Amino acid sequence: QKEVEQDPGPLSVPEGAIVSLNCTYSNSAFQYFMWYRQYSRKGPELLMYTYSSGNKEDGRFTAQVDKSSKYISLFIRDSQPSDSATYLCAMSAGAGRRALTFGSGTRLQVQP
Amino acid sequence: GAGVSQSPRYKVAKRGQDVALRCDPISGHVSLFWYQQALGQGPEFLTYFQNEAQLDKSGLPSDRFFAERPEGSVSTLKIQRTQQEDSAVYLCASSLGGEPLAFFGQGTRLTVV
Numbered sequence: 091q092k093e094v095e096q097d098p099g100p101l102s103v104p105e106g107a108i109v110s111l112n113c114t115y116s117n118s119a120f121q122y123f124m125w126y127r128q129y130s131r132k133g134p135e136l137l138m139y140t141y142s143s144g145n146k147e148d149g150r151f152t153a154q155v156d157k158s159s160k161y162i163s164l165f166i167r168d169s170q171p172s173d174s175a176t177y178l179c180a181m182s183a184g185a186g187r188r189a190l191t192f193g194s195g196t197r198l199q200v201q202p
Numbered sequence: 203g204a205g206v207s208q209s210p211r212y213k214v215a216k217r218g219q220d221v222a223l224r225c226d227p228i229s230g231h232v233s234l235f236w237y238q239q240a241l242g243q244g245p246e247f248l249t250y251f252q253n254e255a256q257l258d259k260s261g262l263p264s265d266r267f268f269a270e271r272p273e274g275s276v277s278t279l280k281i282q283r284t285q286q287e288d289s290a291v292y293l294c295a296s297s298l299g300g301e302p303l304a305f306f307g308q309g310t311r312l313t314v315v
């Protein structure tokens with residue numbers, strides 16, 4: 091079983107919908123949680139970064155971390171066709187192990 | 203520079219050939235990471251540098267893979283005697299200090315034929 095599990099999708103929604111993307115993980119040492127967006131044939135682009143538990147909001151994006159359930163979420167409000175991409179969750183234990191462990195990515199398609 | 207720069211963007215190698223992939227991190231970034239991304243998968247960690255010191259190479263899949271960062275800036279990932287299973291996108295990322303927050307380059311797509 092992988093350390094980080096992510097539903098690969100594809101997830102197809104109409105423009106304007108609220109999108110919910112999720113990851114579960116098994117390593118309780120993870121403290122840093124990130125969401126990256128990756129367009130086809132491009133490198134991952136950092137969207138959201140959260141340390142430990144809680145919520146963080148940035149424009150149309152909200153990241154949630156529930157360490158007790160080992161579950162993280164990314165919400166996208168008022169989704170746009172330009173949001174169509176693969177979304178990768180990533181996490182790290184931090185000091186001593188700085189490498190990121192990624193989920194396999196969820197492909198999102200926002201239909202105009 | 204403004205972002206992490208990788209070259210070449212695309213590389214086709216014949217099986218058995220040696221390749222070298224270059225990464226130019228964001229100026230001033232201390233930490234540098236290499237990842238390998240197979241088609242339809244998330245990136246997988248290969249190795250990590252802090253300045254010129256390679257502190258973690260636990261993800262390198264075999265001794266055919268070698269990375270260096272001799273002056274603490276530009277890094278090179280070398281793959282010797284390439285095999286078909288080495289075909290993937292190789293991503294470089296850098297971060298300012300010791301935090302895991304990393305910014306990625308566009309990647310080098312390696313195809314071994």
